[in-house]
Amino acid sequence: MRRNVDNPWIAGPAVALLAWAIFLFRVTVPAQLVFDEVHYVRAARVLLTLSGPENIEHPLLGKELIAAGMLIFGDTPLGWRFFSTVAGAATIGGVFALTRLLTQRTPPALLAATLALLGFTVYVQARIAMLDTFMLAFLIAGIALIAASARSGSMASWAIGAAMLGCATACKWSAAPYVAAAAVAFLAMRRGRTDRWPGMRALPAIATLGAVSVGVYFLTFTPAFLYTNDALTPARLLAFQWEMYQRQTLVLPPHTYQAAWYTWPLMLRPIWYLYEPVDGVQRGILMIGNPAVMWGGLIAVAACLYRWIRTGSARLLAPAMLWALALGMFAVIPKSLGFYYYYYPAGVFLSVALAVAIDHWRAALGEWVEVYLLVAFALALYFLPVLSAEPLAHAGAFSRWTWFARWV
Known part of the structure; x- marks a missing residue:
């Protein structure tokens, strides 16, 4: 039994399948569109008809995946959200794989996957038809594969x-900086070191990275060439990217749940994806992170950076840099509004940072690791009613989970 637990080819798929089962349970509740599903499910419906943009x-890729679920299961809550559950499970599996590559040990990889599952955000995003869910699944797979090739x-x-990085960008453009980051990491780590990407020459590697990621990105636009109205043409493909950019950088009116990027790590303004009567009962879905994971993860990032300065260990630097990139890019991305769910990738990378830090200091931490996991699990049970849209007692029940005024 111990051998099976330590075997990453058994443990990794097992934890991903367990996560998938958890995400699928009651995924059809609520039986109405939630938050940004109104935009993406509507777009998926149009894609199924190929009537126009x-x-x-x-x-298109994220909306194509939503449309694929609707093609299989119909225009139903299961159809809208089925492939989100798959993407959520793949994200948990990707966290396991990336941490296993960094530490070369299975226990910390299982710990990272467990913390990602207990961290709330993957659970919430895996049960809603939003583009961020698919983007992160492809992104973390791409990062893990790039790390494996190193x-x-x-x-x-x-x-x-x-x-995979091209697919992530084809879901949301916020994945694009990771293509550049992969190139920079390759060049920086190859300099003076022959044990990283052995046998791979710089020019072919960078050319492959660019050609494959960009080529896959553009391939996902294939359905747009088949529209009945205003079909895309090869001549318009590049110009259409500019049209997308102009729409993404529009100045939008203020929003109730807007929050500046530097407030996300402290969870100063989470988002109620849903809070209203559904099927005759009050229900709520709060997009928030597990305080033990999100706030504890910040300590882990600082600890990893401190130890990297002392030792130069790349495995300690990697999760800290992934978190910093996922957050810091929003300081320069020209968007007029920011929301807590943009922190979704960074929050998941905190699970990796926690596991790597705990593994590094495992002898000193001892039984405190079990205490920490119990706290994270207890908080997951406590918040579960407003993560899973369970029936609530009354319209004012939100006060049980809103610790601070800005959480309302």
């Missing part, structure tokens, strides 16, 4: 990782 400010020197792993 819809929601053109974002690329050890093996496998050009196939590098190329498939590039394809």
